Amino acid sequence: METSRRDFIRLAGLTSLGIMGNKLMANPAEETWTDAAVQNLKSQSNMCGFAAPKLDVVRIGFIGVGNRGASAVYRIDHIQGVEINAICDIRRSYAEKSANGVKGSKKPAVYADKEEAWKELCDRQDIDLVYICTPWSLHAKIANYAMKADKHVAIEVPAATTVDDCWALVETSEKYQKHCMMLENCCYDFLS
Numbered sequence: 001m002e003t004s005r006r007d008f009i010r011l012a013g014l015t016s017l018g019i020m021g022n023k024l025m026a027n028p029a030e031e032t033w034t035d036a037a038v039q040n041l042k043s044q045s046n047m048c049g050f051a052a053p054k055l056d057v058v059r060i061g062f063i064g065v066g067n068r069g070a071s072a073v074y075r076i077d078h079i080q081g082v083e084i085n086a087i088c089d090i091r092r093s094y095a096e097k098s099a100n101g102v103k104g105s106k107k108p109a110v111y112a113d114k115e116e117a118w119k120e121l122c123d124r125q126d127i128d129l130v131y132i133c134t135p136w137s138l139h140a141k142i143a144n145y146a147m148k149a150d151k152h153v154a155i156e157v158p159a160a161t162t163v164d165d166c167w168a169l170v171e172t173s174e175k176y177q178k179h180c181m182m183l184e185n186c187c188y189d190f191l192s
Helices: 005-026 036-042 068-076 092-100 118-124 136-148 164-177
Strands: 057-061 082-088 109-111 129-132 153-154 181-184
Touching: 005 109, 057 068, 057 118, 057 164, 068 082, 068 092, 068 129, 068 136, 068 153, 092 153, 109 118, 129 136, 136 164, 136 181, 164 181
Parallel strands: 057 082, 057 129, 082 109, 129 153, 153 181
Antiparallel strands: none
């Protein structure tokens, strides 16, 4: 019998629900979430239930401001509680144009001209979130570097182009306790 991927996922989900239901029905009193159980779950280094400390101002660095990236800078610049501190693009003119358009009280630092100028942006101490709008092939590489540099990450779609890169993002996020968010804003653009 050949099973489709959709059938397999449906069957696996129903089986899991059945197992959980049987266990809960056996002794529902044992299935309360104690503080110890929650702490045990958190100690396993997954991001379930994790929330980063609240920031009064989110300091952002943008990497890749051609096409989609420039419009992202424009949108984010309109959000209260955001400070755009750095902008990077391999093409200096693109980075400078985006930096000059930022309405904040200070002009963002510009990183350009070098293939790996983005690393300098990630290494800054005044960045909390790195927003990645580069070509797809660089998304996972930059995101992993940024999280290891103590930054949260927002990545335009797709976050990665291989399953191995997807797992690397998950593992880095969990190890360094940094949020890694894949974005899709076409549904929420100003023209929608």
